[in-house]
Amino acid sequence: xxxxxxxxxxxxxxxxxxxxxxxxxxxxxxxxxxxxxxxxxxxxxxxxxxxxxxxxxxxxxxxxxxxxxxxxxxxxxxxxxxxxxxxxxxxxxxxxxxxxxxxxxxxxxxxxxxxxxxxxxxxxxxxxxxxxxxxxxxxxxxxxxxxxxxxxxxxxxxxxxxxxxxxxxxxxxxxxxxxxxxxxxxxxxxxxxxxxxxxxxxxxxxxxxxxxxxxxxxxxxxxxxxxxxxxxxxxxxxxxxxxxxxxxxxxxxxxxxxxxxxxxxxxxxxxxxxxxxxxxxxxxxxxxxxxxxxxxxxxxxxxxxxxxxxxxxxxxxx
Numbered sequence: 001x002x003x004x005x006x007x008x009x010x011x012x013x014x015x016x017x018x019x020x021x022x023x024x025x026x027x028x029x030x031x032x033x034x035x036x037x038x039x040x041x042x043x044x045x046x047x048x049x050x051x052x053x054x055x056x057x058x059x060x061x062x063x064x065x066x067x068x069x070x071x072x073x074x075x076x077x078x079x080x081x082x083x084x085x086x087x088x089x090x091x092x093x094x095x096x097x098x099x100x101x102x103x104x105x106x107x108x109x110x111x112x113x114x115x116x117x118x119x120x121x122x123x124x125x126x127x128x129x130x131x132x133x134x135x136x137x138x139x140x141x142x143x144x145x146x147x148x149x150x151x152x153x154x155x156x157x158x159x160x161x162x163x164x165x166x167x168x169x170x171x172x173x174x175x176x177x178x179x180x181x182x183x184x185x186x187x188x189x190x191x192x193x194x195x196x197x198x199x200x201x202x203x204x205x206x207x208x209x210x211x212x213x214x215x216x217x218x219x220x221x222x223x224x225x226x227x228x229x230x231x232x233x234x235x236x237x238x239x240x241x242x243x244x245x246x247x248x249x250x251x252x253x254x255x256x257x258x259x260x261x262x263x264x265x266x267x268x269x270x271x272x273x274x275x276x277x278x279x280x281x282x283x284x285x286x287x288x289x290x291x292x293x294x295x296x297x298x299x300x301x302x303x304x305x306x307x308x309x310x311x312x313x314x315x316x317x318x
Contacts, residue, residue, distance in 0.1 A: 071178045111281065
């Protein structure tokens, strides 16, 4: 394996670590403030983190299209609205569920993206349906109780996965027509503004609360939104798609481990089995070559991507 590929894989693993552990930061941040306030500050900080890469020509990524101002305006607005929907539902759900469970339930967007592609006329092989079966079975074991009920938090996070899937489709379309970093910065600003308006409508914003939640805000804004997304944009240019798919799926594992180590969250055999099935399903969906499908089967035929790229949030990102 080339040294460049090893470096890219290692940096993608760092990004997956930041994304997964940010679920803990998201929960800790809400010890001091409401979910909308946390998202407003977090995504504003994420946008500020990307500004040096955008404004300093020497740091600009080679080979990226700048895009038209209209694309940046409307693309940033649409992506920001989708990001706001996903981040808001996820953040509200984290008030009632664990970081580990939220990480796995959020990851369902990986399956929803190609399913949405079916309505756009894209073709999907048997790997998609096997992945769907595994993730649905895993979700049942992880979130549905023996009395056939689902917790409020899990339901909110599940709803957020739909917005993440829409967001991935939008980013897949926009990133091929403009600078991904500019689009990411624009969507972060839109999401932050919408979150701030929502916070003004229903939450109390105090300087004391912001000071108390400084570390979770910095972690979620700088490391997850800013640094991790930048690493993804850079490393996926040299890391093989199969490597990137496996490594970025490990975000869910990091979320569960961080919740266990830092928040004392525990899962029984039922939850652990569900997590294992969901992780297997995510990898099956993202890695059709392992089931004998060719490269052509993996590539989108239309303008919208049907195989997911990690959404620049998240959290998750998320």
